[in-house]
Amino acid sequence: MATVEAPPAPVPLTALSRWYLYAIHGYFCEVMFTAAWEFAVNRNWKFPGVTSVWALFIYGTCILTVERMYLKLRGRCRVLPRCLIYTLWTYLWEFGTGLLLRQFDACPWDYSQFRYNFMGLITAEYAVPWFCASFIVERWVIRKTLRLRFHAGPEDGWSSRRSDAAGGGRGSDANGYLKGE
Numbered sequence: 001m002a003t004v005e006a007p008p009a010p011v012p013l014t015a016l017s018r019w020y021l022y023a024i025h026g027y028f029c030e031v032m033f034t035a036a037w038e039f040a041v042n043r044n045w046k047f048p049g050v051t052s053v054w055a056l057f058i059y060g061t062c063i064l065t066v067e068r069m070y071l072k073l074r075g076r077c078r079v080l081p082r083c084l085i086y087t088l089w090t091y092l093w094e095f096g097t098g099l100l101l102r103q104f105d106a107c108p109w110d111y112s113q114f115r116y117n118f119m120g121l122i123t124a125e126y127a128v129p130w131f132c133a134s135f136i137v138e139r140w141v142i143r144k145t146l147r148l149r150f151h152a153g154p155e156d157g158w159s160s161r162r163s164d165a166a167g168g169g170r171g172s173d174a175n176g177y178l179k180g181e
Contacts, residue, residue: 025137
């Protein structure tokens with residue numbers, strides 16, 4: 001009976017890889033939100049979504065921090081209080097990064113036109129959207145990202161050695177185990 005060396009077990013994504021995915025997710029959502037906002041307020045059918053390159057750093061770091069909170073809090077409190085904590089964190093992060101960027105005249109947002117803004121850097125009018133976003137981030141983005149794994153082998157997930165050892169793919173079952181001949 002032929003034996004095949006098992007490929008190494010898939011490994012979780014690194015923190016940097018997860019940060020990258022979170023950054024891209026936040027960047028995309030920012031563009032989509034601003035496009036939807038432009039349509040809702042001005043009925044602009046061009047849907048011009050805008051953001052800043054700073055958003056990559058801001059969202060990547062914010063969501064990676066929310067991931068850490070999720071891992072610490074998931075067994076201690078229910079989802080709605082967690083989302084409230086994430087929303088408060090998001091406001092603190094938005095204020096802090098906005099204040100820092102403003103020192104260099106680089107803050108890409110200004111909420112001064114909103115009634116319940118604080119220093120033009122955060123606004124209470126976004127509390128519900130931030131809360132909903134935190135729910136989506138935890139339930140869909142973070143949980144799915146934590147399940148992703150790196151693996152050895154070609155893009156389809158199967159090592160070329162396994163296929164060769166099984167006679168070019170013949171005699172192997174779809175689950176990767178060899179059939180007895």
